[in-house]
Each structure stands twice: as structure tokens, then as C-alpha cells.
Amino acid sequence: MKFNIKVAAIIAIFSSGMLVFITAILLYKGHEHLMMLRISNSKEVIHHFDMALRETALWSLGLLLIVTVISSVLIASAITRPIQELNGLALKLVRGDRNLSIGYTINDQIGQLGRSLKQLDETLNVYEWRRKEMTQDLAHEIRNPLASIKSYLSAFEDGVWTATPDRLQACIEELDRLIMLVGELDTLNDINSPIFQVNMSVQPIADLIEKSVVSLASELLAKEIQVKLDLDKTIHAKVDALRLNQILHNIIKNSMYHIQEEGSLFIKLYIEKNDYIILVRDNGVGMDEETSEKIFERNYRGGNRYTGNGIGMTITQKLVEAHEGTISVKSEKNIGTTFCIHMPIST
Structure with a gap:
């Protein structure tokens, strides 16, 4: 009936x-x-x-x-x-x-349900657009290293090139790019999972920052980047040490892409009210206004020196939010970029 x-x-x-x-x-x-x-x-x-x-x-x-x-x-x-x-x-x-219209506009419970469905329609439309965009971007990201590897191997097979250590290293670097991309996608899927959790425990934040810097020491030395640390050693807070290292690793790597040879990187840790602040400042080429606003969007890559996959900073923001914190960025062209992370001391 x-x-x-x-x-x-x-x-x-x-x-x-x-x-x-x-x-x-x-x-x-x-x-x-x-x-x-x-x-x-x-x-x-x-x-x-x-x-x-x-x-x-x-x-x-x-x-x-x-x-x-x-x-x-x-x-x-x-x-x-x-x-x-x-x-x-x-x-x-x-x-x-998609893009459906609703004739019932009265402001009551049914009208509220209609507006909710309309909002769902708009959200699904955005997600559909982002999915298509991400698929295209990932196809492009995967196609490039595969094409490079294929060209190297074809040249080796045809005898055009000799398999020298430098050329083999180039193949390995392209494979590393693929592995890194797959790893970032796995991380992003984990973070977006409803069962994702951060394993919080009280940690000395300054020590974690120092370990993150040390893990990138070889790359920093190769580019002759000077690192200055101003860390409050007294700050202890609940944090997932592995995820905080991932956050700092992504931010420092982003700064390294922008810093010219013999540039500098400044990292500061201090307390402000009920939060501890991690400040990462570089004197690199900086980013334009559009890139500063969209750097945390998935698959966004601005028109600058950054050549990543457009996923790392999205992961960084989600990990900070998983700690109930916030992250922001300020940048000026030819002056530098500053990332500011606010984390609660106790969560």
C-alpha cells in the first residue's frame, strides 16, 4: 500500500x-x-x-x-x-x-531534510570532482616514472646506453618515487579510515624534533642548509611520536625544496597558553598567495620549486588535526615560508 x-x-x-x-x-x-x-x-x-x-x-x-x-x-x-x-x-x-533542485522550500522539518539532501548533493558533487581530479593526477604521477624507467631499460636493451651506475641510480630514484607515492596513498587511506587512531603518550617534544632533524641531516648537509634550533626542553606533552616525526619530516622536506643552496632553516618550540607551538621558518623562494592557501589540499602543486606528489601536506594537516591541533602557513615570495603548528599540551 x-x-x-x-x-x-x-x-x-x-x-x-x-x-x-x-x-x-x-x-x-x-x-x-x-x-x-x-x-x-x-x-x-x-x-x-x-x-x-x-x-x-x-x-x-x-x-x-x-x-x-x-x-x-x-x-x-x-x-x-x-x-x-x-x-x-x-x-x-x-x-x-547531481545538481538537483528541490521544489519544497517551507522552513519546517521536511524543508530542513530537503536542504540537507541538497547539501549532500553538493558535497557528493565536490567529492566526485575531486576523485576524478585525483585519478588524473595519480595517473600522471605514476605514468612519468614508469615512462622514464621504460626508456632507460629500452636504451639498455637496444645497446644505445651502457648500464652505468649513474643511469641505474636514475632508475632506482624513479622506482623510489613510485614507492613513496604508494606509501603516501596508503597513509592517506589509513588517516581517512574511521578506525584511525594516534597512539598518544607523554613525550619530550624537543627530543622528538631533534631526532626528526637528525634523520634528514644528510640531505640538509648536501644542500648546505644551516639549521638553527630554539627548543624549550621542559615541554612534555601527549603525542604520537611516530606521527609527529612524520609531520616534521613533511614540513622540513617541503622547506628544503624551496630553500636555495646555503640557505637556512629555523625551528622553534615554545609554550603559548595551553598549547605548545612548533615554528618552522625558512628563507627560501617562498610561495605565492594561491599556493599558501591551497597547499594543504589533496593533489595540489603550486607553480614553484616544489615537485612533490601533492599528498604530503594533506597528510600533515590530517595528522595535526588527529592530535586536536592546527597548522597554518605564511609565505612571501623571495623572503621565505613559516609553518606554525599549535598542539594542546594535554589531550
Whole structure:
């Protein structure tokens, strides 16, 4: 049975029941009060009065039932029409239709549900666009190193090139790019999983920062980048040491891409109210305004020296948020870039 018919039947049955109950009371009370009157030849008067009362009640009840049924159908149709419209909209969303419009605009619970479905439609549209964009970007990222490796191997096979250590190293670097990309995708999928958790424990934050810098020491020395640390050794806080190292690693690597030879990197750790702040500042080429605003978006790569996969900074932001913290960036062209991480001391 359709929903609108069910609603109409419920309204009609309820209304009819009330009418029958009220009519029965009127007949009973009318007869009772007439019996109280002292009228000569009362039996005949009471009989005719009862008949008139019953006929009047039956006609009135019949007309009211007809009106009730018609009204019930109209009311049920008015109530269920927006629900049916929203149901149709939901089915279209399931089929993959996008940019749908809703005719019901009244500000009530049904209207609120309609606005929620409209917002869901817009969100799904954005996600669909991002999925297509990410697929294209990843295909491009994977295609480049594979094409390079294939060209090297074809040259070796045809005897055009000799397999020298430098050329083999170039192949290895391209393979490392693929492995890094797959690793970042795995990390991003883990972070987006509903069961993702950070393993928090009290750690000396300054020591963790120093270990992160030491792990990148060879690359920093190769580019002759001077690193200056200003760390408050007294700060201990609950943190996932592995994830914090990943956060710092991504930020420092990002800075290294922007820093010219013999540049400098400054890292500061200090307390501000109930948070500890990690400041990472470089004197590199900087980023334009668009890149600064979009650097944390998935697969975004600005028109600068950064040649990453466009995933690392997205992972960084999500890991900071997993610690209930925030991360921001300020940058000026030809002056430098500053990343600022706010983390709660206790979570």
C-alpha cells in the first residue's frame, strides 16, 4: 500500500471513529433528557423524537464521513507530496545524478531534510570532482616514472646506453618515487579510515624534533642548509611520536625544496597558553598567495620549486588535526615560508 493511502486511511479511520462516538453520545443524551420531561402521551413523542434524532444523526454522519474521506485524501496528499519528492531526490542521488533542485522550500522539518539532501548533493558533487581530479593526477604521477624507467631499460636493451651506475641510480630514484607515492596513498587511506587512531603518550617534544632533524641531516648537509634550533626542553606533552616525526619530516622536506643552496632553516618550540607551538621558518623562494592557501589540499602543486606528489601536506594537516591541533602557513615570495603548528599540551 502506498504511503499516501496509508496516511489517508489513518486520518479517515480516526476521524470517523470520533464522529461515530460523538453521534452515539448525542443520541443517548438526547433520549435521556427527553425521558426526564413529563409529557402526556410521552411514548409517541419520544418515539418520533428518537426517529428524527437518528435520521438527522445518520444524514449528518454520512455527509461528515464523505467530507472526512475527501479531506483525508487531500491532507495525506499534501503531507506526503514533499516526502515523495525527497524520496525521488534521494533515489536520483543513489543513481549518480547531481545538481538537483528541490521544489519544497517551507522552513519546517521536511524543508530542513530537503536542504540537507541538497547539501549532500553538493558535497557528493565536490567529492566526485575531486576523485576524478585525483585519478588524473595519480595517473600522471605514476605514468612519468614508469615512462622514464621504460626508456632507460629500452636504451639498455637496444645497446644505445651502457648500464652505468649513474643511469641505474636514475632508475632506482624513479622506482623510489613510485614507492613513496604508494606509501603516501596508503597513509592517506589509513588517516581517512574511521578506525584511525594516534597512539598518544607523554613525550619530550624537543627530543622528538631533534631526532626528526637528525634523520634528514644528510640531505640538509648536501644542500648546505644551516639549521638553527630554539627548543624549550621542559615541554612534555601527549603525542604520537611516530606521527609527529612524520609531520616534521613533511614540513622540513617541503622547506628544503624551496630553500636555495646555503640557505637556512629555523625551528622553534615554545609554550603559548595551553598549547605548545612548533615554528618552522625558512628563507627560501617562498610561495605565492594561491599556493599558501591551497597547499594543504589533496593533489595540489603550486607553480614553484616544489615537485612533490601533492599528498604530503594533506597528510600533515590530517595528522595535526588527529592530535586536536592546527597548522597554518605564511609565505612571501623571495623572503621565505613559516609553518606554525599549535598542539594542546594535554589531550
